[in-house]
Amino acid sequence: MALLDVENLEISIRFGHELLPVVRGVSFSVDENETLGIVGESGCGKSLTALAIMGLLEGSGVRVTGGRMRFGGRDLLAMSADERRHIMGNDMAMIFQEPMTSLNPVYRVGDQIIEALQQHRNLSRRAARRRAIELLDLVRIPEPDSRVDSFPHQLSGGQRQRVMIAMALSCDPKLLIADEPTTALDVTVQKEVLDLMLDLQKRTGTAIILISHDLGVIAETCNSVAVMYWGRLVETAPTDALFETLAHPYTRGLLHSIPAIDRDVDWLDAIPGRVPTIGEQIAGCPFHPRCPRAESRCRHEVPQPREIAPGHLVECHFPYGGDR
Amino acid sequence: MMAVASIRSVFAGRTFAQIGLVWLAFVALAAIFSPLIAPFDPYEIDPIARLTEPGWPHLFGTDHFGRDSFSRALYGARMTVLIGLGAVIVALLTGGLVGMLSAYFTRLGHVLMRGVDVLMAFPALLMALVLMTLLERSVMNTIIVIGVVYATTTARILFGMTLKLKGEVFVDAAVCSGAGHASILFRHILPNLVSPLLVQASFIFAFAQLQAAALDFLGLGLPPEVPSWGNMLSEERIYVTRAPWLLIFPGALIILSVFSMNLVGDAMRDSIDPRFKDDIAGV
Amino acid sequence: MSAQPLLDVRDLKVHFRTRGRTVRAVDGVSFDIAPGEVLGLVGESGCGKSTVGRALTQLERATAGQALFEGQDILSMSRRQFLPLRRHIQMIFQDPYASLNPRLTVAQTLSEPLFIHKIARSRKDAQARIAETLDLVGLGPEAMTRYPHEFSGGQRQRIGIARVMILEPKLVIADEAVSALDVSIQAQVLNLIKKLQRDSGMAMLFISHDLGVVRHISDRVAVMSAGKIVETGDKSAIFEAPQDAYTRRLLDSIPRIMPLKETS
Incomplete structure (x- = not known):
């Protein structure tokens, strides 16, 4: 059994x-x-989806309305x-896009780490401070002492x-959720931060969910990828398999939309139309209005996930590389 | 612009603000139609009927000249609206312009805003008192003085908001299109200030009423024969034990109106652009 | 370079003074752009x-240096002197949500430059030009009477582009023009900008942090670091054989997607 199992998650x-419902039938x-x-x-x-796993949706007018989430075999929704709070502090941690807004500007960074440590560990202030310096060193902050x-x-x-x-690592979490952790950073810094995360994972074995638009x-950091579109998981696969087949037309369109840095193309193969908004009603496959392969079936019938290779799920009636 | 549809949304689910709005509507109607609905001439003296208790035909009783308090209160609504609106217009025109220009033209702003800072060091009522002692007691002068007193806070507030808007990308875009200073100020910046200005106006209106009542009470506001709520309090204050209704009615009217205006102002403030919420902190 | 450049920037400096400290935002930058050429910065x-882009549109005052546009130094011009040149030097901004005045309809926003530069002779003429330009950026004439909040981010950026194109400028400065857009929309807008640039023959200074985007749209590329240009060259030279250490580090930092088998 996997550390985290999300099954048919629905968020409304x-x-x-x-x-x-804004997230439907998400399983990974x-x-x-x-x-x-x-x-x-x-x-x-x-x-x-990330906030739902962390249990941070409560009180925001958004909530989980269906599905199951099991963490270490225990049902998160039944807790x-x-x-839930205990798990959130000790076994799961999350980092957000904008580090400045997540740090309190009036406290020293050390004190904030110490506070986090003391909340979850029985440590003296002195020991906590020592551990905070160790952690700063671990994340390669120069002169951690x-x-x-x-101050932030x-x-x-x-x-x-x-x-x-x-x-996030102060309590040795089993799962780290990183929501666009490098989007606000420059590319050179982004590389360092991503390398750091992977390096730490090697040492601690932490499972990571990395959320990104990039x-x-x-491709460079993950073992497996889940592609989401309008609240649905349209394609899930091991990273190599995903980029090799690009089975879902949306995955393919997304990749072709990115201007490459290692070759020249005259025109980008852009996905037509626009990203649908949350309240919209779309019959059939949510991607069909923008899809080059759409047929009449796509307009009426919502595609169900199907496995086109081991561990490779696609929600599409006519995926690339599939039998048509 | 704040369209009718959005006015409805401002007050939806806010019972107190709705009650406030209804009360203000009453005051406005009384102000407009006072000559038609007032049962007596508010200036007519009746020595025989001095200090009559409330009842029929004198709903609010009569004062020590025998004038009908209800009629005077109705005409007082007229003064309230007139002074409130007048002060709002004076404050927004003078203070608003100073604030906007100061924020837009940085060097001019250094000079003008220091002046505003100096004026703001005086308590509002003290400044109004000083100004009124220099001027003749009249409706016009009262409006001007109260307007000028609140022009300083208005200038501060508009200074802050204009400064924020001046840094907006769409202002840069207008500059790149070649728009001149006047066009940027009045076509690009001002229309974005309309809803916060309305909120600001509602607070000035409320405070102007209090200020006017205070000036009247101190005998420095409107001429004593003019029927206003403040004058009614001021003129009859010595009869507080013999005829308390003469103070209760105008006092209640002032409190109700100021309170209503503040409720309405709060509701409007909560519904405007969050960027400006911190700027409007009451006058 | 044989032909006279359209824009020739020489030793541009923009320094800001904040609380007694001087920040050298731009510290001696030189480059040129030929007519019809796209330079990626x-x-x-x-x-x-x-800041380079903002100095070239006089949104920021240059501290020193020259920027010769068709031979005239635009940095030393007064606001009034620069006004007629604004028509030829236009700017596309990053944030499509902030760059349009929320109180003006699309037609009002687009007619402003037309009337300032006396391009439209009448209301009717203006209407026709606006409709034409909207069509050019892929929007219908029904957009004219609508307000910015009624449009998506991508559509708003098209309106921002229309505001620029309606003046038929010779030089467009695009400051992170597609950075705020979703990937799929970014591709559409990039294609649009590229097409408009080719069709109109305008020159462009394309400012971006995204190397892929810069490679896609530019003819030549200048790499900037800490207020200075560290390397300038044809895009193939910059991307295939970077000389400067910083350029190399930048290129190495970009996450790459492994070569894929083209199945389509």
């Missing part, structure tokens, strides 16, 4: 008196030492709020994100 | 690339 938003699993990438454009539901007393604004963007990673980041 | 955040 309250619109007036109605509950509108992650295990120790694995990195799962969730990729998609804005509003596809990737961040909501009491206290149990003095940096521990810096005294650090660069990359260093702040590293501090966030240090805080296929390149996903 | 690439670098990481805070390197000063956006």
